[in-house]
Amino acid sequence: MLKTKADSEVKERILKAARDLFIEKGYNGTSIRDIATASGTNVAMVNYYFHSKYNLFEIVFEDAFTGLQEKIFSTLTSDLPFFELIETVIDSYYEMLLEYPQIPIFILNEVNQNPERLSDRIRITNPHNAFAKISERIKEEEKRGTIRETPPIDLLLNLLSLCVFPFILKNLGSNVANVSPEEYTVMIEKHKKYVIQFVINALKK
The missing domain is CATH 1.10.357.10 (Tetracycline Repressor, domain 2)
Structure with a gap:
């Protein structure tokens, strides 16, 4: 139960960071690394939860x-x-x-x-x-x-x-x-x- 909640919070954090960056810098101007940094995660975690920038x-x-x-x-x-x-x-x-x-x-x-x-x-x-x-x-x-x-x-x-x-x-x-x-x-x-x-x-x- 705790892991599920933690996963959900991490995913939401990544998604919010991606949304803000896409709005500010556009799709091409945003990298997976940018999203990871802004969400306080890492590239591996972003790829684990969402697989690609396109999916995000x-x-x-x-x-x-x-x-x-x-x-x-x-x-x-x-x-x-x-x-x-x-x-x-x-x-x-x-x-x-x-x-x-x-x-x-x-x-x-x-x-x-x-x-x-x-x-x-x-x-x-x-x-x-x-x-x-x-x-x-x-x-x-x-x-x-x-x-x-x-x-x-x-x-x-x-x-x-x-x-x-x-x-x-x-x-x-x-x-x-x-x-x-x-x-x-x-x-x-x-x-x-x-x-x-x-x-x-x-x-x-």
């Missing part, structure tokens, strides 16, 4: 991605006023991606290497229900004359692209703009307000 990142990714999915789908199926719903979805993407900027790159890797596993993750949260609900809301708003005719899939793809692409381009964007990654992050935070207004203006008649 996948656990961190799973928590972040699941949380993001649940929040997005919960918002899409909510009864929030339509434009407030749109703003909340964009806020949710930016809030999560500012905390976990590696998620988009990791998703791209999963799409290329493990598409079935990624699909299974998404299906768990019943995306068809969310899509049906937002489709109904769009039709209602069209009938009221508050928005122009808008195919639901186009709206969702536009939201996803506008929210995710700035984070995919973080390294390139900061180099091209000749700013530090920290300055680029500030630019992205300001850009969120533009995205919200851009999407709402595009929807309005």
Whole structure:
């Protein structure tokens, strides 16, 4: 019993250190040795409990991605006023991606290497229900004359692209703009307000 508790505490310590380092330095900038040092363990212990840096990142990714999915789908199926719903979805993407900027790159890797596993993750949260609900809301708003005719899939793809692409381009964007990654992050935070207004203006008649 004591060994099980001790193992659990060590694993949690390693996982917390890995999560903090991945957020601060990114996947490529973090080594197993960094994680071991930050967690007060050693490389052998990290490998014993988690086998590889990739497995550790996948656990961190799973928590972040699941949380993001649940929040997005919960918002899409909510009864929030339509434009407030749109703003909340964009806020949710930016809030999560500012905390976990590696998620988009990791998703791209999963799409290329493990598409079935990624699909299974998404299906768990019943995306068809969310899509049906937002489709109904769009039709209602069209009938009221508050928005122009808008195919639901186009709206969702536009939201996803506008929210995710700035984070995919973080390294390139900061180099091209000749700013530090920290300055680029500030630019992205300001850009969120533009995205919200851009999407709402595009929807309005």
